[in-house]
Amino acid sequence: MSGLLSRRTLAVAAILAGLVYPFVVPNDYFVYVMALAYIYAIAALGLNLMLGYTGHLNLAHAAFMAIGAYTVGILTVDYGVPYWIAFLLAGVNAAALGFVAGIISLRLKHHYFSIFTLCIGIIVWLVIEKWDGLTHGVVGIMGIPAPTGIGPIRFDTTLAQYYLILAMLALALVVMDRIVHSLTGRAFMAIRNGEPLAEALGVPLMRTKVLSFVISVAYAGFAGALYAGFVRFLGPSIAAETNAFDMIAFILVGGLGTLSGPVIGAIMLTWATQSLQFLQDYRLLVFGPLLILLVMFMPKGIIGTLKARQAREAGERASAARREQAEADASADGRKAPAHA
Amino acid sequence: MSLFFQQVLNGLTLGSVYSLVALGLTLVYGILHIPNFSHGALFMAGAYAAFFASTALGANYWVALVFAAVVTAGIAVLSERLVFSRLRDKPPLHDMIAAIGLLLLIEAIAQAIWGADFHRLREPYPGIWQWLRINAGLVMPIQRGIIIAGAVVLMIALHLFLTRTTTGATIIAMAQNREGASLVGIDLTRVSMITFAISGALAAVAAVLFVPISLIFPAMGNLVILKAFVIIILGGMGSVPGAILGGMVIGLVESFGAFYVSTDMKDVIAFAALVLILSLRPEGLFPGYAR
Amino acid sequence: MLEVSGLTKRFGGLAAVKDVSTSFERGRITAVIGPNGAGKTTFFNLVAGAYRPTEGIVRLDGEDVTGMRPDRMAMLGLARSFQTTTLFEDESVLDNLIVGHRLRTRSTLLDAILNTARARADNRECRRKAEEALSFVGLDHAADRVVADISQEEKKRVAFALALATEPRIVLLDEPAGGVNPEETAGLARLIRKMAESGLTVGLIEHKMGMVMGLADKVVVLDHGEKIAEGTPGEVSRDPKVIEAYLGADFALAGAGHAAM
Amino acid sequence: MLRCEGATLDYGSYRALDGVSVHVEAGELVVMLGANGAGKSSLFLAISGLRRLKAGAIRLGGRDLAGAKPSAIVEAGLVHCPEGRKLFPGMSVEKNLRLGAYVHRRDPARSEEILDEVFGMFPILREKRHDPAGSLSGGQQQMVAIGRALMGRPKVLLLDEPSLGLAPLVVKQVLEAVKAINAAGTTVLLAEQNAFAALQIADRAYVLENGRIVMEGEPATLLRDEGIRRAYIGA
Amino acid sequence: QQETVTIGWTGPLSGGAALYGKNTLTGLEMSAKEINDSGGVQIGGKPHKIAVVGLDDKYSPSEAAVNAKRLRAQYKAPVVFCPHSGGNFAMQAFNEQDGFLIGAYTSVPQMTERGNKLTFRIPPSFAGYIDPFIKTTMGSFGKKLGMAGADHDYAKAWAALMKPAWTKAGGTVVAENAMSYNKDTDFYSGVSRVMAGNPDVLFVGGASEPTALVIKQARELGFQGGFMIMDQAKLDEIAHVLGGYQQLEGAMGVLPTVFDPRPGTQEFVGRFRKAYNRDPGSEAAYNYAALNAVSEAMKLAGTTSDAAKILAKLTEAFKSLPPGRNPAHITEVDERGGSNVRLSLAYVKGGKIVPVDAATGNLMN
Ligand SMILES: Nc1ncnc2c1ncn2[C@@H]1O[C@H](COP(=O)(O)OP(=O)(O)OP(=O)(O)O)[C@@H](O)[C@H]1O
């Protein structure tokens, strides 16, 4: 079974499943929840680029999603800008602010970076809350229009929006796939592996990290823009750090530093949360331990565990071969043969 | 002028509470490298434990305080045994997610037992230091004095414990080199448990000192935990003096910000202060003394 | 090729490197030796741009490159290996090497996203370069092995290959034979010689005197950050200051061979 | 005194030790030779309880150490001076040394005496007793590590590559100190790659390869072996 | 075989607002239970049971929308109640399309101003409180007002009405300092900032408990004047935190449900105490009345699914409810879906609650 072939087959199967999904579920609710999960998956994909590939945990990710969402909300509601133009500007705006935030914060390392970004996130949240004139403050922005139709296709039903968001997710995945498999993607990973070595290999650290950060938050921005057009109401709480925590959980459950992990995680955890609704206020009594057990017993996430199993099997084969080789050598001349004589 | 000193007092009160919470957080981070997001839940648990002791068991304030410290230390140790010690060889991110899981769980338990309502713990000494009011125009409810004094006493005690006792030395040894510590015969399990116990007890004491002038409710920990993280970053992660100083700085910035600028903006000011300070000093005010 | 003059680095009060001047000649192997903490690694860090010197000048082919960032230095043809090199343990050897040639390619992220011809060509080129470097260090057979499965000495060779993939003119090697047994050390020494013979300028930090003495064209001795001697291996090993500070009195008696530490 | 039988250790699917049996008699200085990655450190870590064996037994003076905590093993008199020193870099030299006597904290008087002996053995440490251990040079740190191990009053001392990364001059000093410690009555198991230097002071030696013992004998015998000379000494 | 109508509710059951959420849900549940115990409601000639399904949304607008979709799609709920404006606004994006009525327990004015045809705003507009508040406190304490209310949407809307009204009545606003009642831990600095203006009357209010802390700290800082307390805070709950009405002397607020002497309310309070073993707040009273009216409206309209028809019959429904089932005293629902109520106020005098006539602003005794 060739890896490439199976990957392609799986991708096609996943897309097909996404396409027929609305027709096999009993009602709109399932479509609505799934569309929201896809939106969060897009944001989580971006976070995973920074966290899983470049090795930096950005806790302001939800804030950048909020920036994208508010860009759409403010432009469409207060300035009458058409949705799709606002949509593009949402990504641009998140990227631009991400550029500024990245330049300041990426000088810090490890937990300092994370907590610093946590603070950036809180500042964004507070600014949204306090700057009434721009953001409508705590009241929020209501009446955001649904995405305007493209040609004959209109997006004013949940079903139509579902397909729009599914298409966006597929696009996001394709782009992300190309990014992480590109030479620049390798440079991101080199940074995760060790900054001095990466730098010695000619990777300009700051520029590369900022690039990764900007792409990462642009994903959040676009996800936010979709969110605004889908939920059509915005309040400051979408910038809350707990939303970033949720996205981290998605990534961990799916598999850190894997392409499909964030998507799988977003879908699974979203449905896990929904299926615990019957517990009402006891929901977290179950959800909390669930998270703990997940990281304890599936630390690499679902995709990560599958991948590791494959790698381990390959490794076992290789080391068995090596042992046999060593034994053969040992019996041949009684000494270990030099690796490179 | 007296209004100025009033803000200093307010800032010190808040700063004392923040410092105590941050101390436990910084210890656990500095020694075990766990960013314990569930620390806020320990703060909350401490408050409820004291509430339980004083209402259901009829304990007086000080007994309730000790009871809360012990119970919360126990919860902290339990979380170390059942969760964090099992994540030892996993990346720190996993600790963080597990901590969030714990936070949700502890909060949900509190809500299941005591409901979502607000509760109160009565002030043990409800008066106000009148001489202060008369002589200097300052107002100092006794409980606020107790908070500041209690925090100072605890901080000194912690400092002496870490620097003067053998057990304290084993904690610092473990912070500096785990394997080295176990090779000289230090029982790492025991040290981890002690560390968590101290952090839990500090959080509980902070809570019990604070709630007589505040409220008890399941989400109360979330309000302080974010600030505690800001503080330990500001002070230098793993640094005890950093946590104390950082707590005081944030307390004072908040109280002056609330008074002189606008209460609406005080959090923006506090977080912006952090951004500014870290831009100038990326390692925080104190380099981590545990490293 | 590479000249430094008056190089000084202070950390707070401590002068880790103090007023060091020397040069690395093209196609030659220059070794830097000295006691632990003498400032050897710091010296390499200064040359490679990882630290900005407090004082002094670094010239590469006559051009002043003092304080230039490491990635710029790498572009100019300076590569280095570290005392410990971390690799991606669960990736293949070849995949680990591909990023090495990234700095010589021009395709942007946009190329990659649009999958342009340029991006594909660059990818092929990086892969080809990685294979070439692997075969230079004698590891072509290991290209598809997972890094976790190869030996320590093979990892050292991979680290060399990574440096070579950047197409350097000068390579700085920090304790390449640290923790490698004498037999394998000899193999690494042959590889280093081969690098120099292919026209590379080599800088080398090593405690294994047998290797240094047999390999180096020139030896620079540092102690407490200062250069206390410089010369051929023969000259240096007879220098009383070097014997006192570093080698020990019976080094000369035991001879380079047996004191191979 | 110390006896390993069939010690087997896995890291995931990788077998680092494969049925290793060694013994060290009281008062002996035994050297464990082996290339990088041969498994020397793994064996030591297993003996001192920091890694769990998959199979096999370790006995110290007749007592089975299976499942014992590292702290209990130190108390039983087996002290491991690890590869890479593992000091407490922010603490003073003196505090590092005193923590070495942690398991004997109920008997401070004797610890004071040993501290004096350690300072006698490495006078430079007395000079630097108030400096943080992390600020010392590599060789000095190695002295602190050995001194700290001695503070644990070992009956058996495991020394893992004390010469690693040290200048030739310092290597010599360190090995001399090891010899002196052994002469004073401590049983020593020493891991080294520098076979020539180590064999000069050893009573007996093992050669470990790919996690297995491939040879055992007197230093003189090993020095005569052509394969050993080629692999570990450099012809 | 009895049929069941499911009434939906989405609101916070976890997090900081859980208590508030539960209080509103309890009101609905009590109503449903009483209706079912009395044999259900006759709709189109058939008896129907009422089931209330409550889903947690953690105060998040998007989760409220998800819950509403679920309640509508899976439970066919004709009405979804929600106690926060964000959730209600999010539901307004699709409720007309999906055909369900929003039962909005929020008095943010925009709720009914945007032309949504299927929204029922349960609490009254608070504008009616302003004048009697000012009349009483300015008369007793003086013309200098310090504003120390909360900073969330609702409180800000209150402040925006209060300030011009106070000035218009001849007073001055000497200090303005909104505070974050639900996020803050200590209000000392914020209160002392207001005290620095030396006010005669303080405008305060957010959730009851933090409001109590603000009042307490103002008294500790030497404040002797009166308070105007926004309707979100309840005098009895504040007194509970403060350990009595002493510190509340001179405070003007909404009349706590338990002190409301009007017919029907006391009856409701009694039944509530019996069922839940505690005092009801106005959240419970309003939501209780709202569901009673909804069930009555379904009966009048003869439908369990046509939300527009149900809404149209609400006024009639409220008028037909006996006082004991309308403890909130809602009199009608206007054409935009907003409710009108006969307001009841209270003033603390001599350590006791004194009801005030909202229309005249005079004490009732
Ligand atoms: N970033 C730094 N900050 C402060 N001091 C440093 C730093 N890097 C090195 N030093 C100090 O500078 C001195 C020289 O260190 P360096 O690592 O260059 O020695 P070295 O010769 O490479 O030693 P070794 O042979 O042990 O590798 C040491 O005293 C070291 O502690």
Ligand SMILES: Nc1ncnc2c1ncn2[C@@H]1O[C@H](COP(=O)(O)OP(=O)(O)OP(=O)(O)O)[C@@H](O)[C@H]1O
């Ligand atoms: N924690 C670990 N996980 C996986 N593999 C390990 C681990 N520790 C050691 N190994 C592997 O086990 C083998 C034996 O390692 P060990 O450190 O015991 O060798 P050594 O003889 O001490 O070598 P050195 O001379 O480098 O100290 C090596 O291949 C090493 O890569």
Ligand SMILES: [Mg+2]
């Ligand atoms: Mg070095």
Ligand SMILES: [Mg+2]
């Ligand atoms: Mg070893």
